[in-house]
Amino acid sequence: MGQLNFDAFQVIADASRREILHMLSKESLTINTIAANFDISRPAISKHIKILENSGFLTIEDRGRERYCLLSQDGFRQLRDWLDYYDHFWKQKLSALETLMNKNINGASTT
Amino acid sequence: MENQITHTWFFNHAPETVWDYLTKSELIAEWLMPNDFKLEIGHHFVFGAKPIRRFSFDGRIYCQVLDFKPQQMLRYSWRGGQGDKVSLDSIVTWTLKEEKGGTELTLLHTGFKGLKNYLPYLIMGKGWLKIAKRMLNKMELADGTVEF
Numbered sequence: 001m002g003q004l005n006f007d008a009f010q011v012i013a014d015a016s017r018r019e020i021l022h023m024l025s026k027e028s029l030t031i032n033t034i035a036a037n038f039d040i041s042r043p044a045i046s047k048h049i050k051i052l053e054n055s056g057f058l059t060i061e062d063r064g065r066e067r068y069c070l071l072s073q074d075g076f077r078q079l080r081d082w083l084d085y086y087d088h089f090w091k092q093k094l095s096a097l098e099t100l101m102n103k104n105i106n107g108a109s110t111t
Numbered sequence: 112m113e114n115q116i117t118h119t120w121f122f123n124h125a126p127e128t129v130w131d132y133l134t135k136s137e138l139i140a141e142w143l144m145p146n147d148f149k150l151e152i153g154h155h156f157v158f159g160a161k162p163i164r165r166f167s168f169d170g171r172i173y174c175q176v177l178d179f180k181p182q183q184m185l186r187y188s189w190r191g192g193q194g195d196k197v198s199l200d201s202i203v204t205w206t207l208k209e210e211k212g213g214t215e216l217t218l219l220h221t222g223f224k225g226l227k228n229y230l231p232y233l234i235m236g237k238g239w240l241k242i243a244k245r246m247l248n249k250m251e252l253a254d255g256t257v258e259f
């Protein structure tokens with residue numbers, strides 16, 4: 001199953017998977033309904049759905065005999081976490097750089 | 112939430128000094144991370160950071176010097192992930208400007224691949240799905256493509 005575990009950025013790098021998410025943002029759909037909207041094979045769609053499920057972008061719910069896909073927030077949160085992480089990272093590093101330069105270049109041409 | 116990160120910082124030091132801290136390996140290591148940087152377009156180098164498991168990030172950042180103008184601008188690619196699997200493919204650009212006896216340094220971190228069309232989802236809170244739907248509808252009106 002290793003190959004089906006992608007991180008958030010890899011997940012949304014694929015156009016079919018983006019399209020599936022787009023469809024699910026309007027309503028919950030069965031796997032069959034989703035597959036009917038694509039030209040690619042049913043197994044290929046199932047694999048995309050599995051990837052989306054594993055990475056937290058959707059959940060699958062059994063309703064009677066049908067399996068419904070629902071959009072889930074976790075995958076999107078991971079994308080945001082990355083940006084937040086780097087935002088904070090650079091702020092910290094720039095502050096460290098300032099401290100370091102002030103220490104190393106003591107009194108040199110400061111205003 | 113933007114598809115890029117930018118920070119501007121003022122230093123009480125001349126651009127030549129700030130430039131040294133951006134381009135000399137041993138100085139970079141003191142404030143950023145251990146590295147094998149060389150100021151040479153095309154040079155590949157690696158930053159060593161702490162691994163972050165929840166991001167599938169093994170702690171190594173693979174970079175390549177893309178462009179520079181001495182004491183004005185430095186740009187390198189910034190790729191991270193797990194082993195050969197690159198999950199973060201982005202670009203870091205530093206711009207230096209002489210200002211009031213010091214230097215204004217701007218950091219621009221861009222090109223988070225694949226993120227562009229997903230910003231609506233990144234708006235969090237309880238009504239996130241409603242908001243995402245509304246924004247997706249707008250995106251569709253704009254022919255399905257929205258540039259950020």
